[in-house]
Amino acid sequence: MQQQPCPTPGVLEVITGPMFSGKSEELIRRLKRARIARQRVACFKPDIDLRYHRTAIASHSQQTHEAEVIRNVEDLRARLFPMLHAVEVVGLDEVQFLSGAIVPLATELVALGKRVLAAGLDMTFTAEPFGPVPHLMAMADKVTKLSAVCMVCGQSAIHTQRLGQSQELVIVGATGLYEARCRTHFSPFLDEHHSEQLELTATA
Numbered sequence: 001m002q003q004q005p006c007p008t009p010g011v012l013e014v015i016t017g018p019m020f021s022g023k024s025e026e027l028i029r030r031l032k033r034a035r036i037a038r039q040r041v042a043c044f045k046p047d048i049d050l051r052y053h054r055t056a057i058a059s060h061s062q063q064t065h066e067a068e069v070i071r072n073v074e075d076l077r078a079r080l081f082p083m084l085h086a087v088e089v090v091g092l093d094e095v096q097f098l099s100g101a102i103v104p105l106a107t108e109l110v111a112l113g114k115r116v117l118a119a120g121l122d123m124t125f126t127a128e129p130f131g132p133v134p135h136l137m138a139m140a141d142k143v144t145k146l147s148a149v150c151m152v153c154g155q156s157a158i159h160t161q162r163l164g165q166s167q168e169l170v171i172v173g174a175t176g177l178y179e180a181r182c183r184t185h186f187s188p189f190l191d192e193h194h195s196e197q198l199e200l201t202a203t204a
Contacts, residue, residue, distance in 0.1 A: 003084060006113025012106055014137050015119040017146035018160040020180045024093055026144065027119040034089045034115070042083065043067040043091035044076055046098055067093065073101035088115060095120035096131040103135050125162035125178070126188045148180030159186040 015026050034041050047069045070076045076098075080090065090109055095102060095118045102118075109116050120133045122145070137143050150157040157180035164177070181187075 003081070003108075003112050005111045008113055010110045010112065010114040010116065011141040012110050012116045012118070012136065012139060013142045013144070014133070014140040015117070015144045015146070016122040016133055016137060018121065018123070018148050018158055018180050019178050021146035021148040021157075023119040023121075023146060026146065027091060027093055027117055030117055031089065031091045039088040039115075040086055041089045041091060042080060042087045043093070044070050044079070045093040047071055048094070048097045067091070073098055073105055076102075077105060084112070084114075090114050090116045092116070092118045093120070095136065096122075096133050098132060100132045100135070102132050103139070106136060107139065121160065123159065125160050127159060127186070150182035150185055151179040152185040153182060155182045155184075157182045159183070159188075161186060162188075 013030070015023050015030075017023055031041055031043060043066065045067045068079055070079060076092075080087070092098075092102070097120075106116050106118065118133075118136055118140075120136075121130045122133045122137065124130045148157040149155075151161075159181045161179050161181040162177070163179065
């Protein structure tokens with residue numbers, strides 16, 4: 001059955017920034033607040049990111065929130081729409097791994113009166129726009145761009161540094177693979193500096 005537009009549209013909120021900036025933690029915080037307010041929440045994450053928990057959003061600081069794992073945007077639609085009448089808030093983590101089809105779907109959900117919370121990286125390790133996130137940012141009612149801490153100098157970091165020489169776009173992981181960097185110490189194509197970023201974050 002086709003969903004009818006809501007007289008009062010919803011909102012699109014995008015949470016973005018580099019790795020280790022607290023995106024998933026902020027998404028979890030907003031979802032938990034929505035649940036405290038007795039709003040009905042549905043949360044999803046792509047199956048490419050199963051680093052910390054298979055059936056939950058999990059932050060580097062070990063906070064979690066239950067989530068359904070989806071293969072792609074079509075799978076998201078198939079899972080979400082049968083229960084959409086009972087959902088007020090839709091959470092999406094690691095949205096950079098989804099195709100551009102998430103953009104019209106997010107627009108449709110907002111037109112149906114839903115609050116859509118989307119978290120994801122805004123840039124790749126080569127500082128290029130990452131997937132649909134920049135488009136979602138342009139369309140959003142609210143954008144929260146977080147920064148991390150540069151692991152070289154301790155200044156504010158907006159970049160995700162890939163450690164090593166692999167040029168493959170997506171390598172999911174954290175330990176020894178990525179760290180946050182400021183503009184000065186960001187080197188997009190080659191870096192041999194090693195980091196304790198994951199251990200520092202996990203104990204924060």
